[in-house]
Amino acid sequence: MNIKVQIQGDTLNVGGVKELSAANANAFRDQVRGSLADRLKNIDIDLSQTMFLDSCGLGALISLHKTACTRNGAVRLLNPTPPVQQILELTRLHRIFEIVKK
Amino acid sequence: MSESPGRSWRGIALRLSLACDLAEVLPAIRAVRGFLAEQGLGEKELAACELALAEACNNAINYASDAARTKPVEVEAICSTAGIELLVNDHTPGFDWPKRVELPEVESERGRGLFLIQSLMDSSEYFRGCQENLLRLRKNRLPGADGAAAAVLSSEEVSRRLAESEQMISDMAEELSSCYESLSAIFRYSAEQGKTISLQDFSRRLLSDLLRIAAADWFVLRLVPKEQARLVVFTASEAALDLEPLDLPDPVRTADSAEVRSGTNRVDIWFDHQKPLAATDPLALAKPDSLGLVHPFYFGDTLIGTLTLGKTVSRTPFTAAQTNVVHTFADFLAIQIVNARFQEEQVNSLLVARDLQIAKNIQRSLLLKTLPQLPGFGLAGYCESARQVGGDFYDVIKLSDNSLLLIIADVMGKGIPAAMFAAILRSLLRALPELTSQPSALLARVNRLLFDELSDVDMFITAQLVYVDVRERRLITASAGHCPLLLAVANDSLVKTLSPEGMPLGILPDTTFTDESAVLSKNCRVLLYTDGLTEARNRQGDLFGQERLIEWLRQSPLSQRTAEELKENLVAELTQFQANTSLKDDQTFLIMAE
Numbered sequence: 131m132n133i134k135v136q137i138q139g140d141t142l143n144v145g146g147v148k149e150l151s152a153a154n155a156n157a158f159r160d161q162v163r164g165s166l167a168d169r170l171k172n173i174d175i176d177l178s179q180t181m182f183l184d185s186c187g188l189g190a191l192i193s194l195h196k197t198a199c200t201r202n203g204a205v206r207l208l209n210p211t212p213p214v215q216q217i218l219e220l221t222r223l224h225r226i227f228e229i230v231k232k
Numbered sequence: 233m234s235e236s237p238g239r240s241w242r243g244i245a246l247r248l249s250l251a252c253d254l255a256e257v258l259p260a261i262r263a264v265r266g267f268l269a270e271q272g273l274g275e276k277e278l279a280a281c282e283l284a285l286a287e288a289c290n291n292a293i294n295y296a297s298d299a300a301r302t303k304p305v306e307v308e309a310i311c312s313t314a315g316i317e318l319l320v321n322d323h324t325p326g327f328d329w330p331k332r333v334e335l336p337e338v339e340s341e342r343g344r345g346l347f348l349i350q351s352l353m354d355s356s357e358y359f360r361g362c363q364e365n366l367l368r369l370r371k372n373r374l375p376g377a378d379g380a381a382a383a384v385l386s387s388e389e390v391s392r393r394l395a396e397s398e399q400m401i402s403d404m405a406e407e408l409s410s411c412y413e414s415l416s417a418i419f420r421y422s423a424e425q426g427k428t429i430s431l432q433d434f435s436r437r438l439l440s441d442l443l444r445i446a447a448a449d450w451f452v453l454r455l456v457p458k459e460q461a462r463l464v465v466f467t468a469s470e471a472a473l474d475l476e477p478l479d480l481p482d483p484v485r486t487a488d489s490a491e492v493r494s495g496t497n498r499v500d501i502w503f504d505h506q507k508p509l510a511a512t513d514p515l516a517l518a519k520p521d522s523l524g525l526v527h528p529f530y531f532g533d534t535l536i537g538t539l540t541l542g543k544t545v546s547r548t549p550f551t552a553a554q555t556n557v558v559h560t561f562a563d564f565l566a567i568q569i570v571n572a573r574f575q576e577e578q579v580n581s582l583l584v585a586r587d588l589q590i591a592k593n594i595q596r597s598l599l600l601k602t603l604p605q606l607p608g609f610g611l612a613g614y615c616e617s618a619r620q621v622g623g624d625f626y627d628v629i630k631l632s633d634n635s636l637l638l639i640i641a642d643v644m645g646k647g648i649p650a651a652m653f654a655a656i657l658r659s660l661l662r663a664l665p666e667l668t669s670q671p672s673a674l675l676a677r678v679n680r681l682l683f684d685e686l687s688d689v690d691m692f693i694t695a696q697l698v699y700v701d702v703r704e705r706r707l708i709t710a711s712a713g714h715c716p717l718l719l720a721v722a723n724d725s726l727v728k729t730l731s732p733e734g735m736p737l738g739i740l741p742d743t744t745f746t747d748e749s750a751v752l753s754k755n756c757r758v759l760l761y762t763d764g765l766t767e768a769r770n771r772q773g774d775l776f777g778q779e780r781l782i783e784w785l786r787q788s789p790l791s792q793r794t795a796e797e798l799k800e801n802l803v804a805e806l807t808q809f810q811a812n813t814s815l816k817d818d819q820t821f822l823i824m825a826e
Binding site for chain 1: 254255257258279282283286287290293294335338339340341342343344345347348351352
């Protein structure tokens with residue numbers, strides 16, 4: 131899938147996520163993990179262009195969260211769109227993800 | 233993915249059919265989103281519908297059985313002023329839809345789909361079917377929620393919406409009137425049930441009304457007769473549709489008949505010019521160029537029959553309202569048919585029980601309460617009916633102080649007719665006193681008298697008459713195809729079997745019988761019996777047999793017992809032999825002992 135990754139210090143920046151659904155969630159997760167060099171511990175995911183997120187997409191985000199946790203890092207979600215923000219709140223996942231609005 | 237815009241009575245609808253592939257989900261829900269946006273839904277409602285529908289489709293695809301992977305997932309979005317209805321038809325094994333879904337542990341990667349659906353929608357209902365299920369999601373529309381959009385509606389838009397509303401009202405009125413018609417028809421027919429008309433007439437009238445309500449031209453109602461694997465036409469709208477029975481084969485895949493496929497696969501089958509019946513389908517041959525519906529109806533898991541409704545004149549397919557009426561009528565009819573069959577069985581079993589009771593009463597009434605006795609000789613008789621009463625009886629006619637006639641007979645047949653013939657035979661024998669000392673002549677006479685009646689009903693009687701004179705110490709016996717007479721002689725421990733020739737009564741009109749006589753020696757015992765005794769079986773299936781009976785009788789003079797005691801002894805012997813078995817045939821015997 132077409133995502134952009136960038137390394138900044140010990141953080142992997144992930145962007146260009148248009149949608150995160152049952153059809154691509156596993157591919158997204160595997161691709162991010164594949165880009166996660168050993169020395170990286172945090173993952174910042176830009177959700178500002180993400181127009182659709184379903185429960186499988188949530189599953190992928192949680193999976194990456196666990197990966198980051200094993201490295202004593204965290205997943206931060208950047209600028210989620212209103213519908214995505216709503217889903218995160220509805221499922222109370224804002225409790226484990228740091229949601230950052232810039 | 234294929235899509236077709238359509239109209240439903242409930243509003244404007246979009247129907248989509250997507251292949252069983254997760255990649256199809258997003259394009260499909262985008263199409264739904266676009267459609268709902270056209271209906272003026274706000275962003276929030278759109279997002280909610282989009283996500284709930286995606287979750288439903290994901291489940292439908294993820295849980296589809298391997299066999300169902302070729303089948304599409306069908307999605308329908310219906311939009312009315314009151315709200316949005318989303319329907320998803322899946323081919324999964326289905327599951328119990330939880331009333332309330334809780335969120336999983338926050339670290340869990342799965343298990344949020346149903347929660348999202350329930351949270352985003354105002355109602356969710358899951359209808360489980362056979363190999364397919366229907367999820368119905370509803371979201372109410374808040375009045376004025378998209379007020380901004382309403383304010384800028386063009387006059388064209390207003391008249392378009394007005395036309396839509398009118399259409400909706402007219403569709404609803406049609407639905408309502410159909411409901412009314414089916415309800416009133418059902419009340420009317422319910423009131424008629426139990427009156428004189430047959431189930432066939434009842435069905436024909438009900439279905440004729442259905443034709444009118446559903447605007448159809450013809451019907452065929454087939455039922456599965458009891459214990460048969462066939463669909464037999466029970467009633468049809470015209471004689472040309474009184475088609476040959478259809479076997480319900482196994483396997484069913486290759487069946488040309490839509491009725492057979494519908495009945496065995498438990499599915500409605502629709503046919504029209506685009507999806508016609510097979511060319512060899514009897515319906516297609518009888519009613520070419522029809523469109524219509526085959527609907528199977530069941531009682532539990534049992535196929536009761538199929539109802540086919542067709543149109544030859546009109547090209548318009550059945551509306552949703554008409555389809556509902558067809559289903560309601562078919563279900564109502566199924567209940568009536570099952571009820572009628574149940575009642576019939578009840579009545580039949582009552583009749584059989586009554587018949588048996590009457591026969592038993594007749595048979596009992598033929599037996600003497602006390603047997604006449606002769607100087608120095610005792611007599612005892614025994615007659616035990618099997619459950620399915622036959623026509624066994626014995627009789628003793630006293631002729632003088634020293635003589636009497638012993639009679640034993642077995643009418644071949646069951647129930648009332650057998651008992652009636654037993655009664656007639658007994659009366660005839662008693663009505664011909666001039667012949668009582670000549671058993672063969674008496675048998676020939678009653679055979680002539682009874683022959684026509686017996687042969688009319690294919691029945692016959694075996695009988696044995698024994699004239700006994702104790703002063704002369706002799707007996708004369710004649711037999712009409714009956715078991716041999718057994719005579720035990722005390723002194724030489726021998727049992728004589730007397731079986732003079734003779735056909736059973738009712739076989740030939742003019743037949744002759746032979747008399748055979750024997751001396752009544754000191755302490756002799758005479759035994760007359762029916763084949764229920766020798767054909768009695770034990771649990772292992774062995775016959776009681778004549779040998780065992782002869783052996784029992786051979787030993788009997790040694791015991792110095794009376795006739796009554798001998799009777800008890802033989803009954804005990806029989807009872808022991810047949811322990812834990814059920815009586816298959818009447819058992820009757822008559823014993824005389826000095």
